[in-house]
Amino acid sequence: MGPFMSPFNNLLCMLLGISFTVWFTLLLVFIIVPAIFGVSFGIRRLYMKTLLKVFEWATVRMERGAKEKNHLLYRPCSLNSIIAKEPTSLEDELKEIRRNCSSPELEGSASTSTGPSPSSSEFEMSDTFYFCRRGIESIVDDEVTKCFTAEELESWNLLTRSNYNFNHISSRLTVLWGLGVVIRYGFLLPLRLTLAITGVGLLVVLTAMIGFLPNGRMKNFLSEKVHLMCYRICVRALTAIITYHHSENKPKNGGICVANHTSPIDVIILASDGCYAMVGQIHGGLMGLIQRSMVKACPHIWFERSEVKDRLLVAKRLSDHVKDKSKLPILIFPEGTCINNTSVMMFKKGSFEIASTVYPVAIKYDPRFGEAFWNSSKFGMVNYLLRMMSSWAIVCSVWYLPPMNRQEDEDAMQFANRVKAAIARQGGLVDLLWDGGLKRGKVKDNFKEEQQKLYSKILVGTQEVRSRS
Amino acid sequence: MGTSQSGPVHRFQDLAHKTGFSIEEIKTLNTRFLYLTQDEDTLRREHLANVSDLALNPIRRQIIEAFFDKRNMGEKERGCLQEIGFEEFVTVLSFFRPPKPHTADEEMKNIKKEKLRFLFNMHDTDNDGIITLDEYRCVVEELLSSYEIIGAETAKAITDAAMLEVANVTVGQMAPDEFYEGITFEQFMQILKDVEIETKMNIHFWNLDTMTVQCGK
Numbered sequence: 001m002g003p004f005m006s007p008f009n010n011l012l013c014m015l016l017g018i019s020f021t022v023w024f025t026l027l028l029v030f031i032i033v034p035a036i037f038g039v040s041f042g043i044r045r046l047y048m049k050t051l052l053k054v055f056e057w058a059t060v061r062m063e064r065g066a067k068e069k070n071h072l073l074y075r076p077c078s079l080n081s082i083i084a085k086e087p088t089s090l091e092d093e094l095k096e097i098r099r100n101c102s103s104p105e106l107e108g109s110a111s112t113s114t115g116p117s118p119s120s121s122e123f124e125m126s127d128t129f130y131f132c133r134r135g136i137e138s139i140v141d142d143e144v145t146k147c148f149t150a151e152e153l154e155s156w157n158l159l160t161r162s163n164y165n166f167n168h169i170s171s172r173l174t175v176l177w178g179l180g181v182v183i184r185y186g187f188l189l190p191l192r193l194t195l196a197i198t199g200v201g202l203l204v205v206l207t208a209m210i211g212f213l214p215n216g217r218m219k220n221f222l223s224e225k226v227h228l229m230c231y232r233i234c235v236r237a238l239t240a241i242i243t244y245h246h247s248e249n250k251p252k253n254g255g256i257c258v259a260n261h262t263s264p265i266d267v268i269i270l271a272s273d274g275c276y277a278m279v280g281q282i283h284g285g286l287m288g289l290i291q292r293s294m295v296k297a298c299p300h301i302w303f304e305r306s307e308v309k310d311r312l313l314v315a316k317r318l319s320d321h322v323k324d325k326s327k328l329p330i331l332i333f334p335e336g337t338c339i340n341n342t343s344v345m346m347f348k349k350g351s352f353e354i355a356s357t358v359y360p361v362a363i364k365y366d367p368r369f370g371e372a373f374w375n376s377s378k379f380g381m382v383n384y385l386l387r388m389m390s391s392w393a394i395v396c397s398v399w400y401l402p403p404m405n406r407q408e409d410e411d412a413m414q415f416a417n418r419v420k421a422a423i424a425r426q427g428g429l430v431d432l433l434w435d436g437g438l439k440r441g442k443v444k445d446n447f448k449e450e451q452q453k454l455y456s457k458i459l460v461g462t463q464e465v466r467s468r469s
Numbered sequence: 470m471g472t473s474q475s476g477p478v479h480r481f482q483d484l485a486h487k488t489g490f491s492i493e494e495i496k497t498l499n500t501r502f503l504y505l506t507q508d509e510d511t512l513r514r515e516h517l518a519n520v521s522d523l524a525l526n527p528i529r530r531q532i533i534e535a536f537f538d539k540r541n542m543g544e545k546e547r548g549c550l551q552e553i554g555f556e557e558f559v560t561v562l563s564f565f566r567p568p569k570p571h572t573a574d575e576e577m578k579n580i581k582k583e584k585l586r587f588l589f590n591m592h593d594t595d596n597d598g599i600i601t602l603d604e605y606r607c608v609v610e611e612l613l614s615s616y617e618i619i620g621a622e623t624a625k626a627i628t629d630a631a632m633l634e635v636a637n638v639t640v641g642q643m644a645p646d647e648f649y650e651g652i653t654f655e656q657f658m659q660i661l662k663d664v665e666i667e668t669k670m671n672i673h674f675w676n677l678d679t680m681t682v683q684c685g686k
Contacts, residue, residue: 128528128588128591128592128608128612129588131526131527131528131532131612132528132531132532132588132591133565133671133672134526135523135526135528135529135532136532136562136565136672137522137672138520138522138523138526139505139517139520139523139532140498140501140562140672141501
């Protein structure tokens, strides 16, 4: 047996060696070198088109198969509301109800009231209608909870995680799905892991090296190039296919860039197209290592855990950074948490209090290829990254919106809402009043009181009118 | 339309007959019910209290109680339940179902009466068939703010004035020593006879299709 093994061994080693070399050369030529120079061969877009054709075929098969076997196909719950909620405000609705309700006898006693409201100014029994109906509407259909589950798809993208009702419809489909699993876990995942490790490793090493250079134009130039290169490699590590719109509105130095937040990947997507100063808390471990080496090359804003609570300190550091026109624009996600990319939640006003130009950016992911939303209560970070890397691709669009400034008569909250509305409009997302913190907590009592105050104002207002006359 | 196992479907069909919802609407409500109860069989008050939009509503307590009120279940009993199943949930919601087009006038009157009955029950918390001054004041206070804008005195004044107006409408001029007990259901109906309850107290469901499987663009 002995002498027979050695030629085999040699052959085996040679084959392995050759395949590794080929593998790495291909990797280098097709992925890393373009990343360094920022060009693209268009391989990813071709891949995307092929995938779409396959998905269409798969969905048609499923439809046909379900009809044949009379299975209840996974019926997508459409994201639109189940019920039609009328957009009338409290005031309008009450006026309308009271107008209908005032009978002649009541009119007689109420005719002394002159003023804007044409109806009787007493507290009417009918007022409870409005609240009753609204209450029942919210029991049947709730806006908030819709934001925190991953968006449900209308066609199947060969990932069982997005089809909760996967039955064996046809053997061809199952084979295709199996093939998909093999490709994704056997080929794409290792490839992406290699790229990710290369990207992160290069980032750490190169930025540490640049840290030794004296501050000056050379350092800034090199740091920019290095950051861009490493982020591009990371983008390829996720097979992210990004389309940037309106690049003329890209954030400039001394400004603040705000964007809607769906996942931690947002950072990589934005940073691969421009250089930003990141803001965040210092973590330990690998994240901390990356953060510490990044800050050597160019000034990012990292806070210690204890400093995060101190709002004044945070605001001061951000303002100082912004005033210095030579520093990069700050990247902030004002929602404060990951939302599932169908709507934009309330922006926290802290970032809008700093006096500077705000550059809004809207990011919209295409869920057909991979669900990018990070449900942090369901999955941990590592689990999430693995799911990302074993999806087909991450496809998204980024829109750079024209810069906005806070106007004289606006306060920070109104400005924040204005920016939020612009982002929601551009990205085709729903603009919500709700606070992202509701993912974890309950509604603050303030909101209930707001409704009550509004209602009382209507009543008291009309009372005054009555007593005046 | 595909059909799933036979058990739930029969149940749904019975419910559809009883309440007037379509089978699709019942299925959607079932999904919502399971969501609210987090996949349990029965709904309790705390499940409803978890709905964030409802927290905005000043009379949410009354609305939640309405779900557990036996009078709304179509039975002659009185009292409250601690937990309800899907049938009771849909029964209560059927008070808010829009009437089908081309409904006869008689039918419309009945529907209106039932909706008004629901509202009446919501006000009449001690189940005695009369909305007394105290019960009414309860509702007013919930609707108004407990903060600086309206004090307790003003709330009381508003309630009293409203009750007086109701008495005027229904009973006519009262003698000084007559005591007005409260609003009976007939008086309630009389006050609100002009309001188009059939249209104001409805929840409109979107038209849902099954099998809206579209291919990606």
